[in-house]
Amino acid sequence: MNSPNSSDFLHPELFLDPTWDALFEQSPYPKPFAFNEDVARVFDNMVSRSIPLYREAIAAAVHWTRAYYQPGTRIIDVGCSTGTLLELLGRFLAEPAILVGVDNAQAMLDKAQQKLNTLPAHHQVELVCDRAEAVSFENSSVVILNYTLQFLPVHHRQQVLNAIYSGLVPGGLLFLSEKVKSPYPRFQEQLTRHYEAFKTRNGYAQTEIERKKEALENVLVPLTEAQQIAMLHRAGFKQVEILSKFHNFLTLVAEKT
Ligand SMILES: Nc1ncnc2c1ncn2[C@@H]1O[C@H](C[S@+](CC[C@H]([NH3+])C(=O)[O-])CC(=O)[O-])[C@@H](O)[C@H]1O
Numbered sequence: 001m002n003s004p005n006s007s008d009f010l011h012p013e014l015f016l017d018p019t020w021d022a023l024f025e026q027s028p029y030p031k032p033f034a035f036n037e038d039v040a041r042v043f044d045n046m047v048s049r050s051i052p053l054y055r056e057a058i059a060a061a062v063h064w065t066r067a068y069y070q071p072g073t074r075i076i077d078v079g080c081s082t083g084t085l086l087e088l089l090g091r092f093l094a095e096p097a098i099l100v101g102v103d104n105a106q107a108m109l110d111k112a113q114q115k116l117n118t119l120p121a122h123h124q125v126e127l128v129c130d131r132a133e134a135v136s137f138e139n140s141s142v143v144i145l146n147y148t149l150q151f152l153p154v155h156h157r158q159q160v161l162n163a164i165y166s167g168l169v170p171g172g173l174l175f176l177s178e179k180v181k182s183p184y185p186r187f188q189e190q191l192t193r194h195y196e197a198f199k200t201r202n203g204y205a206q207t208e209i210e211r212k213k214e215a216l217e218n219v220l221v222p223l224t225e226a227q228q229i230a231m232l233h234r235a236g237f238k239q240v241e242i243l244s245k246f247h248n249f250l251t252l253v254a255e256k257t
């Protein structure tokens, strides 16, 4: 038997800024939560201590992008934050690609720009400071929404998914990660408890957890998994596959057939 190609099994180190997130230890803390300079400064540490399977989701996004990327088309990361996924894509995509990062927070894009300066020059990288709602997805073969849709007003989400479906080339892929909620109150309560225990294990004190929860109210609004999938179907995606779900965090892929 041939030995497997090692790049098929890649589980790389992410380029994460280690600056410790102590934002909600201090007073005044950001309320409502906003993606400003203070958040951008600690974002990599915050996101990797706050989202279960964050590293795995990023690595999976790279694998799926490698499988679905069609040369000559664009790869668009919506809500690219500090560019962690784009940087990894740039490192592990063999062919030259057009990598587009969109975020409506300039402070996040400034961090992303620094990270992406280290990439090999054969890729074309564009960082766009705009709202997801205003983006054209034309001529894209992969669109990534990694924990971004959850921050859009609920009544904007369907329109964004419609635009993604319409912009993707045939055979194109949407990679989507979201915080979701259970429709069953007792399950939701348990999921929240286990999620908060995960944050405690990652070094967050109870006060930090509660303050952030308060700040995120009406800012990060989760849907149920069923609502999320129904929206994808309404947008036109017929094939949807769940990749992972742990506590209340979901990653899925949807193909434009
Ligand atoms: N309407 C909007 N339009 C564009 N961007 C927006 C909007 N609203 C919020 N954002 C941006 O969406 C990002 C969400 S973080 C994504 C993590 C990243 N994907 C990662 O894989 O590291 C997830 C989190 O913070 O939980 C932030 O950078 C916001 O500025």
Ligand SMILES: O=C(O)C(=O)Cc1ccccc1
Pocket: 046, 047, 050, 051, 179, 212, 213, 216, 220
């Ligand atoms: O849902 C939460 O409680 C979070 O902390 C997720 C999160 C991660 C990073 C920035 C904002 C929200």
